[in-house]
Amino acid sequence: MSGLVAAAEGLLVPPGQGRVVQAPAQHVTFKVTGSHSRMASTFEVIVPPGFDVGAHVHSRSEELFYVLEGELDVLAFEPRIRTPDSWREWESTSGNRVVRATPGTVIVVPPGCPHAFANPTGEPAKMFFQASPPPDHERYFEELLEILGEGGPPDHEAIEALRAKYDIEQLTPLRHG
Numbered sequence: 001m002s003g004l005v006a007a008a009e010g011l012l013v014p015p016g017q018g019r020v021v022q023a024p025a026q027h028v029t030f031k032v033t034g035s036h037s038r039m040a041s042t043f044e045v046i047v048p049p050g051f052d053v054g055a056h057v058h059s060r061s062e063e064l065f066y067v068l069e070g071e072l073d074v075l076a077f078e079p080r081i082r083t084p085d086s087w088r089e090w091e092s093t094s095g096n097r098v099v100r101a102t103p104g105t106v107i108v109v110p111p112g113c114p115h116a117f118a119n120p121t122g123e124p125a126k127m128f129f130q131a132s133p134p135p136d137h138e139r140y141f142e143e144l145l146e147i148l149g150e151g152g153p154p155d156h157e158a159i160e161a162l163r164a165k166y167d168i169e170q171l172t173p174l175r176h177g
Contacts, residue, residue, distance in 0.1 A: 011032060011036045013031050018030050018031045019033075021141055022145065022149075023145040023146075023148040023149035024048075024148065024149070024176070024177075025145075025148040025154075025176035026045065026046070026048065027046040027048075028043050028045050028145065029043060029044040029045075030043055030138060031043060033134060033138050034138060037134060039134075040130045040131060040134060041130070041131050041134040041136075041137050042128070042129070043128075043129045044127075044129075045126070045127050046125070047070070047072060047117065047118075047124065048176070049121060049124065050120075050176060051118065051119050052116070052117075052118035052119075052175040053117055053118065053174055054087070054116060054172045054173050054174040054175065055082075055087035055090070055116040055170075055172040056115065056116065056163065056169060056170050056171055057112060057113065057114045057115070057168075057169045058111055058167050058168060059112060059167055059169070060111055060133075061131055061133070061136065061137070062108075062109065062111055063109040063115070063129070063130065063131050064106065064108050064109070064129070064130040065101075065107040065109075065117065065127050065130075066107075066128040066129075067101045067102060067104065067125065067126075068126040068127055068128055069103055069126040070103075070123055070124060070125025071100055071101065071102050071120075071121050071125060072100075072101045072118065072119055072125050072127065073099070073100055073101070073117065073120050074099055074101045075090060075098050075099075075115055075117075076114075077090075077092040077094075077096045078092060078093075078113065079091060079114065080093055082114070083172075085173070087114075087171070087172045088118075116172070118175075136166045136167060140163075140165075140166040140168070143162050144159065144162060147162065154174060154175075154176065156173065156174075159174060
């Protein structure tokens with residue numbers, strides 16, 4: 001059957017496997033990357049106590065979050081007023097407010113929608129995270145964790161430049177620790 005093309009092989013990533021990038025502020029395991037999917041990059045993220053990604057928005061990317069373990073405060077709406085210091089008290093015109101997400105909660109974020117997550121508890125949280133299209137978030141995570149891994153307070157100027165490079169408009173500050 002010389003005229004047939006062999007079927008492509010799928011990808012299976014066993015539990016605990018995947019490429020890990022880690023810093024004191026975050027632990028990310030790459031499960032599916034742009035080299036395996038045209039649709040999305042997929043990650044398992046451990047969010048330490050006190051970490052706040054800060055409210056931000058993407059003009060092109062769509063994201064999906066699924067809480068696996070622990071609790072996260074999450075936001076996925078346009079607020080009446082974008083206060084620059086904190087997103088925790090934001091409210092939408094329809095009355096939506098920040099929600100405490102527990103295991104099994106799914107958050108879908110379309111392009112242009114402000115969103116944030118933070119771990120306000122004393123225990124780590126774990127989430128499944130998908131970003132489309134790939135591979136921008138893969139590169140962003142690698143470079144962000146390099147910045148956060150340098151120790152001391154985050155270099156906000158370096159983070160701002162990185163976010164601009166990867167279609168991320170930061171609305172409130174990233175915080176950790």
